[in-house]
Every structure is written in C-alpha cells, then in structure tokens.
Amino acid sequence: MAEGRRNSVDVPLSKTLVALKRVRSLRDPDTNSMSKFAMAINSMNLDDVGLKELHGFGNESESDHNSLKKSSMVRIRGTDSRKAYMVRKPCRQRMKKSKEPKLVTRSMKYLEEEVNSCSESRVDRTVVRKKSGYHSWRKPVAALEDAIMSRVGTPCMSMSESRTNCSSWTTIGFPTDEVDVRDSNFNGCGISYCWSRTPRYRDPNLSPDVREEHPLLSSEGREPASREIVPYPETPRSLSQKFRPRSFSDLVGLMVVSNSLLYALSKGKIAPVYLFHGPRGTGKTSTARIFAAALNCLSLEEHRPCGFCRECVFLFSGRSRDVKELDAAKLNHKDRVKALIKSASLSPFSSHFKVFIIDECQFLRGETWAAIFNSVENLSQHSVFIMITTDPAKLPSSYVSQTQRYHFPKIKDVDISFRLQKICIEEGLEFDKDAVDFIAAKSNGSLRDAETILDQLGLLGKRITLSLAYELVGVVSDKELLNLLDLALSADTTNTVIRARDLMSSRIDPMQLISQLANLIMDILSGRRQPGFCNVGRNLFDTHDLTDIGMQKLRHALKILSETEKQLRTSKNQATWLTVALLQFGTGDDENFCSSSPRNSLKNSDCDEHNRTICPENHCDRTKLEAIWRRTSRKCQSSSLKIFLQKEGNLSSISFNDGLAIAEIEFFHPDHLSKAEKSWKLIAHSLEDVLGCNVQIRLKLVPACIKKVPV
Numbered sequence: 037m038a039e040g041r042r043n044s045v046d047v048p049l050s051k052t053l054v055a056l057k058r059v060r061s062l063r064d065p066d067t068n069s070m071s072k073f074a075m076a077i078n079s080m081n082l083d084d085v086g087l088k089e090l091h092g093f094g095n096e097s098e099s100d101h102n103s104l105k106k107s108s109m110v111r112i113r114g115t116d117s118r119k120a121y122m123v124r125k126p127c128r129q130r131m132k133k134s135k136e137p138k139l140v141t142r143s144m145k146y147l148e149e150e151v152n153s154c155s156e157s158r159v160d161r162t163v164v165r166k167k168s169g170y171h172s173w174r175k176p177v178a179a180l181e182d183a184i185m186s187r188v189g190t191p192c193m194s195m196s197e198s199r200t201n202c203s204s205w206t207t208i209g210f211p212t213d214e215v216d217v218r219d220s221n222f223n224g225c226g227i228s229y230c231w232s233r234t235p236r237y238r239d240p241n242l243s244p245d246v247r248e249e250h251p252l253l254s255s256e257g258r259e260p261a262s263r264e265i266v267p268y269p270e271t272p273r274s275l276s277q278k279f280r281p282r283s284f285s286d287l288v289g290l291m292v293v294s295n296s297l298l299y300a301l302s303k304g305k306i307a308p309v310y311l312f313h314g315p316r317g318t319g320k321t322s323t324a325r326i327f328a329a330a331l332n333c334l335s336l337e338e339h340r341p342c343g344f345c346r347e348c349v350f351l352f353s354g355r356s357r358d359v360k361e362l363d364a365a366k367l368n369h370k371d372r373v374k375a376l377i378k379s380a381s382l383s384p385f386s387s388h389f390k391v392f393i394i395d396e397c398q399f400l401r402g403e404t405w406a407a408i409f410n411s412v413e414n415l416s417q418h419s420v421f422i423m424i425t426t427d428p429a430k431l432p433s434s435y436v437s438q439t440q441r442y443h444f445p446k447i448k449d450v451d452i453s454f455r456l457q458k459i460c461i462e463e464g465l466e467f468d469k470d471a472v473d474f475i476a477a478k479s480n481g482s483l484r485d486a487e488t489i490l491d492q493l494g495l496l497g498k499r500i501t502l503s504l505a506y507e508l509v510g511v512v513s514d515k516e517l518l519n520l521l522d523l524a525l526s527a528d529t530t531n532t533v534i535r536a537r538d539l540m541s542s543r544i545d546p547m548q549l550i551s552q553l554a555n556l557i558m559d560i561l562s563g564r565r566q567p568g569f570c571n572v573g574r575n576l577f578d579t580h581d582l583t584d585i586g587m588q589k590l591r592h593a594l595k596i597l598s599e600t601e602k603q604l605r606t607s608k609n610q611a612t613w614l615t616v617a618l619l620q621f622g623t624g625d626d627e628n629f630c631s632s633s634p635r636n637s638l639k640n641s642d643c644d645e646h647n648r649t650i651c652p653e654n655h656c657d658r659t660k661l662e663a664i665w666r667r668t669s670r671k672c673q674s675s676s677l678k679i680f681l682q683k684e685g686n687l688s689s690i691s692f693n694d695g696l697a698i699a700e701i702e703f704f705h706p707d708h709l710s711k712a713e714k715s716w717k718l719i720a721h722s723l724e725d726v727l728g729c730n731v732q733i734r735l736k737l738v739p740a741c742i743k744k745v746p747v
C-alpha cells in the first residue's frame with residue numbers, strides 16, 4: 037500500500053499548516069520551489085581533495101585524477117527525462133578483483149570520518165536534513181552512501197557510480213560495469229532532483245534466459261507491474277520510514293511471528309506461499325521485507341538479515357532484482373500474471389530466493405490466485421510469494437488453506453508507548469509520558485498510526501504534552517468532559533447545548549465524544565476515578581452525590597449513550613442526536629433517582645422503555661423519536677389529549693438551534709391537525725418538559741398512506 041495513503045491521521049487544519057510552513061521554509065521564498073537546493077547541488081564541483089580521499093587515490097598524480105574525472109563522465113546527453121546519462125565506471129580493475137562480498141569495517145570507520153568532516157557540498161545536504169528533523173539517524177550503509185554522495189560533487193552521479201569510484205566499496209563487490217542514471221523519476225533524497233538509485237546490472241555470467249527476463253514482469257514493452265519502491269529511503273520523510281524495522285529484533289510485539297519465521301529460516305523449511313494478515317500498520321510489509329532479506333542475506337552469521345551484505349543493501353535500498361513488491365491491482369492482467377509465473381519459474385538473478393511480495397492481495401482476482409497456485413508445483417524451488425492483506429475474509433478460502441498463514445495482531449498499547457518513547461529520545465523530542473501513552477491508546481494497535489501522530493506533534497516544535505496531543509487527535513480533555521457531564525446531569529439545558537455544540541462544531545467528532553463520555557462514566561462507576569481528580573470533577577462528585585443518586589444517574593446516562601451510539605452510526609445528524617441524548621441525562625425519573633431537583637419531577641417510565649427498546653440500527657432514529665413522543669403524550673394532563681396524541685400524532689423530527697428544539701409533528705387527517713392546533717400549547721409544554729429546553733413545534737398534515745407503523 038502506498039505509504040502516502042497510509043500516513044494520514046486526521047488533524048486540525050491549523051496544525052497541518054504549521055507543519056507545511058516548516059517544509060516551506062526549505063523552499064525558495066520567491067518561487068516556492070526546491071530548485072534552489074537543486075541548483076546549489078548542481079553547481080558543486082568535484083572536490084579534488086575529496087575525490088582523492090574518497091577513492092583512496094591519495095598517491096596518484098593530479099593528471100591521473102583529471103583523467104579519472106573525465107572518464108567518469110563519458111557521455112552525458114542532456115537532462116531530458118527520455119534520455120539517460122551513461123556513466124562509465126573508472127576503476128573497473130578494482131571491481132573485478134573483489135567480487136566476493138565482505139563486511140566493510142574499514143569503510144565504516146572511514147565513513148564516520150567522512151561524515152564528520154563536512155565539505156561545503158555536504159553541509160548543504162546536512163543542513164537540509166537537519167531542518168527536516170531526521171538528521172540524527174544514520175544506519176552505517178546509508179551513512180556511507182551519504183558521505184560518498186556528498187563528496188561526489190555532482191547530483192547526476194548515481195549512487196552506484198559513486199560506489200564504483202570508492203575503493204572502500206569495492207569490497208562489497210557490485211557486479212556492475214555500466215550504470216544507467218536516470219534524470220527523472222528519481223527515487224533519491226527528494227531535495228536534489230537527480231540522485232538516482234536505479235542502476236542496471238548486466239551480469240555477464242547470467243544466462244540469456246534470465247537476462248531476457250529483465251525488467252521483471254515486463255511483457256512486450258508494457259510497464260512493469262513491480263512498484264518502484266524504495267523501502268528504506270535515504271532521506272526518510274516520516275518517522276515511520278525512518279524507524280522502519282530492518283531486522284527481526286526491531287519488530288515490536290511480533291514475537292510469535294518472528295520466532296516462527298526465524299525457525300523456518302534456520303531449518304531451511306521455506307514454504308512457497310506465505311500469507312501475512314492483520315490490521316493495518318502492524319508490521320506485515322516490514323516483516324515481509326525482513327524475511328526476504330533474511331532469505332537472501334549472504335552473511336554467515338546467525339543474525340540475519342545482516343543489513344550490510346550486497347543482498348541486504350540491494351533489498352533495503354529497493355534495488356534488489358530478486359525481491360519485488362507487486363501491486364495486486366496491477367497483477368490482474370493476463371499478460372502480467374503470465375510474466376509473473378514465468379519469472380517465478382526461473383532461478384534468481386543473484387540471490388538464493390526470488391521473493392514476490394504482493395500487498396493488498398485481497399484485490400487479486402480469482403483467476404490470478406488460480407494461476408499462481410496452479411503453477412506452484414512448477415515454480416522454481418527458490419521462489420517465494422508473500423501475500424499481504426488486512427482483510428483475509430475476502431480471500432478465496434481454498435487457496436488460503438494452501439498458504440502458510442501468519443496473523444499480525446494489534447500491537448499492545450504498552451509496546452507502542454515504549455517504542456514511541458524510544459523514538460522521542462533518539463529524535464531529541466521532549467515529551468510527557470502520559471502524552472505518549474495517550475497516543476499509543478489512540479492508535480488502535482497500529483504502530484504506524486502512533487508514529488504518524490508523534491511525527492506531527494514533533495513538527496510543532498514544542499514539548500509533547502497531553503493537551504497538545506488532545507488537540508491534535510481531536511479529543512476533549514478530561515476537564516472539558518467532566519464539565520459537559522456536570523452540565524448535562526444538572527439539566528442545565530442552555531449551557532449543555534452551548535457546550536456540546538461548541539465541542540462538536542470544531543473540536544471533536546460526535547462518535548468520539550460519545551466514546552469518551554462513556555469511558556469517563558465507566559471509570560467513575562468502576563471507581564477508577566475518585567472525587568478530587570480535578571476541580572470540575574469534584575464539582576460533579578459533590579453535586580451529584582456519587583455514592584447514591586449520582587451513580588444511578590450515571591448508569592442512566594451510560595444507557596442513553598449506548599443507545600445513542602447505535603443510533604448515531606446510521607444518522608446523518610449526529611451532533612443533534614448526541615445533544616438530545618445529553619439533555620436526557622438530567623431528565624431521569626425522580627422515583628428512580630430519588631432526586632430533589634425540580635427538573636427531575638417526571639414520572640419517568642421512559643427510561644425503562646429505553647431499556648426495552650432494542651431495534652435494528654436503521655430504525656434507531658425512529659425509535660428515539662417514538663420514545664420522546666410517548667413521554668410527551670403521557671405528560672399531557674388531559675387523558676383524552678394523551679390518547680389522541682399517541683394514536684394520531686407522530687413526532688417526525690427534532691432539530692436544535694441555539695438551545696431551542698424545533699419539533700415537527702405529523703398528523704394524517706385534517707381534523708386531527710386542527711384538533712392538535714387547538715392544544716399546541718399543551719403539546720409544546722409537555723415536549724419542553726421531556727427535552728428540558730425551549731421547544732418550537734411545527735404541526736404538519738401528511739397523507740395517511742405514509743403513516744408509520746410503530747416499531
């Protein structure tokens with residue numbers, strides 16, 4: 037799934053603008069473009085000293101060096117995106133000598149020196165990184181690449197080419213002698229425009245069969261279905277990119293999955309098709325990549341993937357030819373499936389395994405599943421499919437049973453919180469633990485969502501506090517919540533309506549408010565919240581004497597909320613119905629509550645009716661209106677009016693406007709309408725008593741044929 041699509045958490049617009057403003061500060065104020073940086077990088081010249089250091093050519097003459105510079109840029113054909121820069125490797129001899137992969141210990145030390153001694157060109161890049169807030173993270177390989185990239189003074193130089201110029205890198209042994217560098221569709225850092233990461237490897241040892249296969253899944257000039265994904269971009273654009281796990285030990289809350297996959301790896305028991313399923317943002321794609329890397333890792337150590345060998349470097353930089361992430365939607369094409377099967381039936385290019393990671397596999401058509409599974413027998417022993425989905429129920433069960441399934445559970449709040457704290461420390465973000473706990477609780481088991489919220493809070497440049505988190509996530513603080521509950525329980529109609537409207541108009545979604553209120557009430561009922569936890573709370577506890585009456589009131593409120601929650605799911609007018617619900621908190625039965633409040637003088641059996649009313653969701657609005665109408669008719673003094681209203685009238689809607697409820701009442705015969713008109717004051721008064729606010733009534737005549745049958 038595209039990262040951009042997933043990385044979204046609803047935040048108030050103002051916060052987003054602040055974050056955007058920060059990004060904009062990197063832009064040219066005149067043109068609002070990033071080209072300033074690209075130009076700065078463009079104008080950099082090869083730094084002689086730097087090149088010497090970098091290439092380990094310290095004892096070569098200047099003329100050697102110049103010729104090196106010339107040979108490194110043999111043919112450059114403009115910047116048109118249709119043309120390619122052809123860059124020839126200058127030190128082929130060195131490369132040939134060292135094809136075997138080795139660990140790059142010397143380079144690591146060397147790179148640290150490189151990183152520490154910034155040349156001017158590097159300062160440009162580093163400054164930009166610092167501004168983006170992701171400067172502190174440097175995985176050794178990425179840091180090495182960075183050091184090389186910043187030393188090589190042209191943005192048109194590919195990373196691979198840079199490596200070929202670097203003696204340190206020859207120890208890794210890239211099997212390349214020619215590299216194409218694209219000047220568009222870059223997958224680079226996002227600041228300069230042509231840091232390329234798409235080398236084309238031509239391994240002379242590969243069979244023509246295998247070479248023909250390139251690009252993977254291409255079919256007669258069609259666009260390849262594999263996605264141009266850089267799973268671990270050099271310049272991460274979000275915390276979740278930056279902290280994307282690279283090894284099994286980095287995975288949070290996936291002990292069972294990790295252990296099982298590690299065991300399979302150690303025993304060499306590799307299934308042809310895996311299915312990773314579970315809620316979003318729980319690490320399925322990351323685990324698939326780690327597993328793929330472990331399958332191909334060249335390290336002899338037990339700890340795989342090592343992250344340093346050629347295969348690991350290729351995979352984590354999105355350049356592996358044997359590990360491909362495919363878009364399920366694009367695979368639903370006959371030719372593409374054919375190409376996929378063909379590709380899977382051939383041996384890997386350079387690795388042990390060919391791994392096809394198919395995300396969102398619920399979008400694969402039945403034929404595609406059939407094609408894959410029918411050919412499993414014929415596939416290369418070294419091909420592995422990893423299907424990923426958030427919705428296993430949509431998959432064809434006959435094929436699912438042939439896969440090795442792994443369930444990715446929601447990640448526990450405590451694990452998420454721990455991870456967020458670690459990130460804050462690494463990022464140098466100041467935070468309050470309760471804020472981080474709150475983010476964890478709000479992210480519903482998705483570590484990515486939690487990281488995204490943290491990311492957005494981090495951009496505000498302030499200490500991450502609970503109130504800041506509340507504001508960003510769109511929830512109401514305990515103080516405000518208690519205040520609202522207090523008003524509602526006290527039947528303070530006007531203020532309840534004003535406060536509820538205020539909160540729901542801009543700050544919080546009605547469903548979220550219901551859930552928060554219900555949680556608060558449950559906390560109070562269960563004794564988790566004690567009097568005195570805040571001033572407003574104390575007021576609530578004092579006023580409503582929670583040892584006795586208040587508890588009953590709260591239970592009543594909870595019942596109303598649970599009923600309203602069902603109703604809101606299908607209602608278009610959520611804010612209004614939640615306000616109606618709040619107004620009912622304070623109009624409970626006196627006898628039930630033994631309340632002395634004059635407002636609560638209703639002989640309320642409605643509350644019981646509420647309890648009995650369990651209706652299909654699409655009837656909830658209607659049920660609610662009917663309940664209010666029953667209570668209203670019962671409130672009328674005259675028993676004939678009571679019977680008349682109940683039998684002939686129908687409350688069809690209520691809307692609220694500045695503390696005023698507008699009730700529409702339908703009658704189905706002109707005589708009934710005129711009878712009701714004569715008693716309108718009594719009806720309005722009864723409704724006011726029930727709703728606890730001022731009421732305006734509108735009487736309507738509607739055709740008898742649409743008269744509703746009571747639920």
Ligand SMILES: Nc1ncnc2c1ncn2[C@@H]1O[C@H](COP(=O)(O)OP(=O)(O)OP(=O)(O)O)[C@@H](O)[C@H]1O
Nearest residue numbers: 276279280287288316317318319320321322483484
């Ligand atoms: N279990 C985890 N351990 C460590 N990081 C995780 C985990 N789950 C999610 N993340 C974080 O969230 C980001 C996205 O994770 P990933 O793409 O693997 O999730 P996913 O389950 O594949 O999500 P989706 O179902 O939306 O595709 C990672 O980059 C990482 O920062």
Ligand SMILES: [Zn+2]
Nearest residue numbers: 333342345348
């Ligand atoms: Zn490795």
